[in-house]
Amino acid sequence: VADRFRQGPLAGVRVLLTAGPTREPLDPVRFIGNRSSGKMGFALANAFVQAGAQVELVAGPVALETPSGVRRVDVETAAEMEQAVMDRVADCDIFVGCAAVADYRPDVVADQKIKKSQDRMEIRLVRNADILASVAGLPEAPFTVGFAAETQDPEGYAEKKRVAKRVDMIAANLVGAEQGGFERDENALTLLWDGGRERLPMADKSRLAKQLVSLIAGHYEKRDS
């Protein structure tokens, strides 16, 4: 269906999302990565389409099909993700940072496979840019939603990140071996905003995505009033 015929609470609204992990290469055959399946971000992209939005998804390396109606851009590293987002952010109304962006990358990327020699080796890492904070700090920032993946006190840490990064809403996500979160089909989240919160109990990521989109849509509509 052409965008202009779309119906729903977010008809005509342009949404840009990031999803999945990033990979930071060490050499041509190795990388530093993290445990993100991309399922939450892809479920969100799908739920935004269902709500009538025009959706663009910047995806790290994941084994997932593109939801129908979503424009997808594939990237590998955090730097590529940042570039893909910055190229598109001026044309979006809502930005959702769902990706598990690597905080650091190897300082030096070897152009040939690193050979083993010593018993110990050290890798120097350097910080990657914070894509979510950069977007939220733009002079004409879109309505911005982040995620916070935590192994303890998710709501406490998430609230600190919401304030520090100046995002409109943040979803606190408990992750780790015993939890939902990464690499699972289910998850539980708390969505936090200035002066409020909503706890979304353990559910299928597609169901959770619908609930998140409906809360985001409600706050997006009220944003300037």
Ligand code: CTP
């Ligand atoms: N994020 C980002 N760019 C980065 C790091 C994080 O855009 N370089 C975004 C994530 O997509 C997520 C939010 O910031 O929406 C929080 O990510 P998280 O890893 O939980 O927090 P950090 O700020 O990186 O802090 P830390 O890892 O130290 O807990």
Ligand code: CA
């Ligand atoms: Ca991080």
